Amino acid sequence: MTATNNDVLVSFRGVQKTYDGASLIVKNLNLDIRRGEFLTLLGPSGSGKTTSLMMLAGFETPTAGEITLDGKRLNNVPPHKRDIGMVFQNYALFPHMTVAENVAFPLTVRGMNKVDVADKVRHALSMVQLDAFGGRYPTQISGGQQQRVALARALVFEPQLVLMDEPLGALDKQLREHMQMEIKHIHQRLGVTVVYVTHDQGEALTMSDRVAVFHNGEIQQIADPRSLYEHPCNTFVAQFIGENNRLPGRLVHRDGELCTVELARGEKVRALAVNVGQPGQPVTLSIRPERVRLNGATQQMENRFSGRIAEFIYLGDHVRIRLDVCGESNFFIKQPISQLEPGLAVGDVIPLGFPIEHVRALDASPGVAATASKPAAELVAA
Incomplete structure (x- = not known):
């Protein structure tokens, strides 16, 4: 079913990216991301998935084409003005700030008053089940807890879009699988739009509403997890998704x-x-x-x-x-x-x-x- 304009939150149109002026990392990306969906960009290293995410975040500039968010052109908008939450693999927490101060940071830089900040921080920490950890520093909590803090910080200012770049890559298998379900359930509760990057096909199948499979700078197939697995459109997708x-x-x-x-x-x-x-x-x-x-x-x-x-x-x-x-x-x-x-x-x-x-x-x-x-x-x- 084709999404209507009201359903589309993010749109890539003819987007290309090259660093040397010769080889294209992203070749000709045309992609609509639906409001409220969990979309995963999946592919091997060098396939263009992370570069596409970084162009959406504002950390990379498209060589050609246009990216829009809620109908507004993003190409020349700096990252901090895009109303986008971001979760990285390395957490990117401030070590000199407590957990609560880390979560509050996006609100304080936006000039929100202290009472509202405290209320929103409490709600965000409760959402990731860290109510009792607000006074601790990042070095005093585990890797999984640090990732939850990073997630709370990305969600606390209620962005319409959250980007996640390999956020679970540093965790062990059991904790990684637990966090997959945590993130999935938070997404379902909040209804926020999530764009998630991973090279782990099991993670993509577990968490996503749709998965876009990247290879050589192009989307090979985009579909719901079951369709990708049961109905791959080419040999690369069949081989990359599951055993084959x-x-x-x-x-x-x-x-x-x-x-x-x-x-x-x-x-x-x-x-x-x-x-x-x-x-x-x-x-x-x-x-x-x-x-x-x-x-x-x-x-x-x-x-x-x-x-x-x-x-x-x-x-x-x-x-x-x-x-x-x-x-x-x-x-x-x-x-x-x-x-x-x-x-x-x-x-x-x-x-x-x-x-x-x-x-x-x-x-x-x-x-x-x-x-x-x-x-x-x-x-x-x-």
């Missing part, structure tokens, strides 16, 4: 939304034709490990092959099974422990299969040339 099995092959023919792909050793696979070229051209098949079935569960499947078990990887609630399948030695199946057949052993050759609706034919992986058993000309004729 890739099988290189060549397109034999296309029949509407379905297609037939031939693998390197001649096996044929029926798949959804999501992002494919002409018959004879290379494609990559994408299959999620949890969508693969074994033994008796494969009997009615059109895509049915055999695989040799190479390794079991025990992960507590589930097990990952690595197999040699169709010439690929790193084909994984993910099964809940409760569903694992006890008699399976390394070296067993077993039937496996995957439904057509869970196999996606996508663009060929960069640098991977699929070699089918027939030449391209013969495949075109087929």
Whole structure:
């Protein structure tokens, strides 16, 4: 559904950024951020996500294009006049100020009277469950508590937009997961618009209303977490979001939304034709490990092959099974422990299969040339 003008809080139009005048870090960004949503900019290092956030914050200037906030052009507005809260990975707390003074800082620089400041600080610290910590200094509280202080400081002046740049990157796994839910719940309570940057795809899927996947300075796909995971539009997104099995092959023919792909050793696979070229051209098949079935569960499947078990990887609630399948030695199946057949052993050759609706034919992986058993000309004729 297309957002109306009233729904859009932030808009990027034709935004580019270069530091050397030659290579573009952000190529041609067109993006609408909806009022009240939690949008995550996700991608590997150097993909343009943090640069895009910093241009929105005012710490970087676009080389070309326009950024607007609530309909007002931001390009030449200094950071402190943008009415934007900011949370950094390193917290950026003032060590000589108490927790309460740190949270109060955005209010005091705006000239608010002391009574109102004290009331808002109390409310903000209560929101992040630090009511009793106002008199402490940053060095006297834990890393997770410091991050909560930074969050309270970003929210205390009630900005319409909060930007978060890898805010949980310095925390250990358990605390990081706890803070993910804290931030998500605070967002849900306040309804503030959040733009969040991370390279952690699990974090993005957990917290976001929508995720924009960046690669090489461009958005590859923007969608809700489930759509990104279940319906990636290209090989990069399929590989970057969650675990993914890739099988290189060549397109034999296309029949509407379905297609037939031939693998390197001649096996044929029926798949959804999501992002494919002409018959004879290379494609990559994408299959999620949890969508693969074994033994008796494969009997009615059109895509049915055999695989040799190479390794079991025990992960507590589930097990990952690595197999040699169709010439690929790193084909994984993910099964809940409760569903694992006890008699399976390394070296067993077993039937496996995957439904057509869970196999996606996508663009060929960069640098991977699929070699089918027939030449391209013969495949075109087929």
